[in-house]
Amino acid sequence: MEADSSVPDTERHWLIAALPRAARPFGLLARFDRPIGWWLLFWPCAWSVALAGGAVGRWDLLLWLLLGAISMRGAGCVYNDIVDRDLDRKVERTRSRPLASGRVSLRAAWVWLALLCLIGLIVLLQLRWEAQLVALGSLLLVAAYPFMKRITWWPQAWLGLVFSWGALVGWVAITGEPSPPMAWLYAGAVFWVIGYDTIYALQDIEDDALAGVKSTARRLGRHARSGVALFYGLALACWCLAVWQIRPQWLGLAALLPAALHLAWQVATLRPDDGDEALAKFRSNREAGLLVALACLVVGATA
Numbered sequence: 188m189e190a191d192s193s194v195p196d197t198e199r200h201w202l203i204a205a206l207p208r209a210a211r212p213f214g215l216l217a218r219f220d221r222p223i224g225w226w227l228l229f230w231p232c233a234w235s236v237a238l239a240g241g242a243v244g245r246w247d248l249l250l251w252l253l254l255g256a257i258s259m260r261g262a263g264c265v266y267n268d269i270v271d272r273d274l275d276r277k278v279e280r281t282r283s284r285p286l287a288s289g290r291v292s293l294r295a296a297w298v299w300l301a302l303l304c305l306i307g308l309i310v311l312l313q314l315r316w317e318a319q320l321v322a323l324g325s326l327l328l329v330a331a332y333p334f335m336k337r338i339t340w341w342p343q344a345w346l347g348l349v350f351s352w353g354a355l356v357g358w359v360a361i362t363g364e365p366s367p368p369m370a371w372l373y374a375g376a377v378f379w380v381i382g383y384d385t386i387y388a389l390q391d392i393e394d395d396a397l398a399g400v401k402s403t404a405r406r407l408g409r410h411a412r413s414g415v416a417l418f419y420g421l422a423l424a425c426w427c428l429a430v431w432q433i434r435p436q437w438l439g440l441a442a443l444l445p446a447a448l449h450l451a452w453q454v455a456t457l458r459p460d461d462g463d464e465a466l467a468k469f470r471s472n473r474e475a476g477l478l479v480a481l482a483c484l485v486v487g488a489t490a
Contacts, residue, residue, distance in 0.1 A: 212285040213299050216268060217261030223470050224264070227383070229256035230476030231376040232353030235369060237483035238433060240490060241361035248313075248360060252353065255310035262303035263329060263349075269296055270333035278394040318360035325352040337399075340406040343384040344377070351376030368429045372483075375425030382418035382450075383472045385411060386457065389465040404459075411459045419450040426479065433490045442482035449475045 203211055203220045218224050232252040236242055242249065268275065268286045275287035285291035291299075311319055328349045335342035354376050358369035381403065388395070388404035389411060395402055407414040423443065430439050453471060458464045 212290040213295075216265050216285045216291055216296060216299065217303060218264045219261065223473055225253075225257045225260040226473045226476060227380075228260045228350055228353060229253050230353075230480060231351050231373070232256065232357040233476075233480045234376070234483045235354045235357035235372055236361055237480055238368060238372060238429065238487045239358050239361040240487040242484050242487060245361060248357075251310050251313045252357060252360075255307055256353065258303050258306035258310065262300055262307060263332075265296055265300040265303065266329075267333045269293065269300070274398055274400065277398040278391060278400075280391060280394065314356070314360050315363060317363050318356050321359045322352075322356045325349060328352070336401050338401075340401045341381075341403055342401060343381045343388065343403045346384055347377035347380035350380045368432045371425045371429035371432070375422040375429065378418045378422035378425065379472075379475075382415045382422065383469055383475075385415050385418070386453070386465050387469040389459050390462040409459075412454060412457050415457065416454045419454060423447050423450065426482075430482070430486050434486050439486050442485045443479070446475055446478035446482060449478055 203214050206214050214220065229252060232255075233242070233249060236245060236249055236252070268284055271281075272286045272293075275281035275284050281287060286293070286296055311322055314322065328345070332342070332345050332349055335345040339345070351373050354373040355365070355369060358372070359365060362369075385403040385407065388402040391400070391402070392404055394400075395405055403414065404411055423446070426443055426446075427440050430443060433439070449471070453468045453475070456464075457468050
């Protein structure tokens with residue numbers, strides 16, 4: 188199945204091609220062609236489970252959280268497209284989306300959203316009750332997110348609050364209660380999301396300006412790369428504090444060095460005026476998330 192040239196950030200792969208033709212628009216609506224989204228949602232979950240020392244003993248929890256990330260990221264995308272269907276028709280990169288283009292009806296999109304949420308509910312029931320309450324606490328943030336680009340220059344900050352929530356859920360699922368390391372891990376994830384989503388938004392600066400959509404990329408303008416560097420630096424500082432509270436040794440902080448080098452490489456080689464380059468740097472955060480997960484695994488297992 189060839190990539191659709193009208194959707195330049197697609198990673199259409201065998202999963203979409205394997206679906207029946209009638210089901211493919213629904214797979215695209217849930218962004219199954221772009222697995223980067225569910226990896227970015229999953230990594231904070233994995234970090235907290237690993238840093239809390241549960242990655243080995245609760246490997247099954249990691250699989251449940253991955254399924255939850257896939258289903259709820261899909262649900263979030265469907266909901267976002269329902270809210271943004273009129274705006275999406277005004278932006279070159281998004282006008283071919285299933286709802287904006289009319290390939291999926293509004294009613295069918297709501298049914299598909301309900302099915303994805305049902306899978307998320309099944310995952311929720313696998314968690315201890317304390318973690319269930321934490322997970323449910325994200326619903327208002329998720330519901331409000333699509334409207335943020337209309338009212339604030341910092342929708343990426345709101346996305347950070349949403350996409351990092353798994354750090355809270357994973358920690359409480361293992362320990363049963365919040366703690367300072369969890370808070371610092373979450374704060375670092377929020378700054379990381381602001382950084383990488385600013386990079387992502389660089390693709391749409393011109394179309395967003397025409398459509399009246401706000402973003403940190405537009406707000407920062409020619410200072411976008413410096414802004415991303417600042418957000419990544421704050422993320423690393425918070426992660427260091429989280430690790431230090433688990434293992435107060437310099438060797439523990441060294442575990443974050445590969446992730447720090449990767450983020451530094453992103454900033455140093457980022458060309459804000461090159462959309463394809465920005466997309467490649469955004470996608471590379473899949474590897475950045477993995478490097479942080481490995482650091483948390485090492486520290487959590489040896490604490």
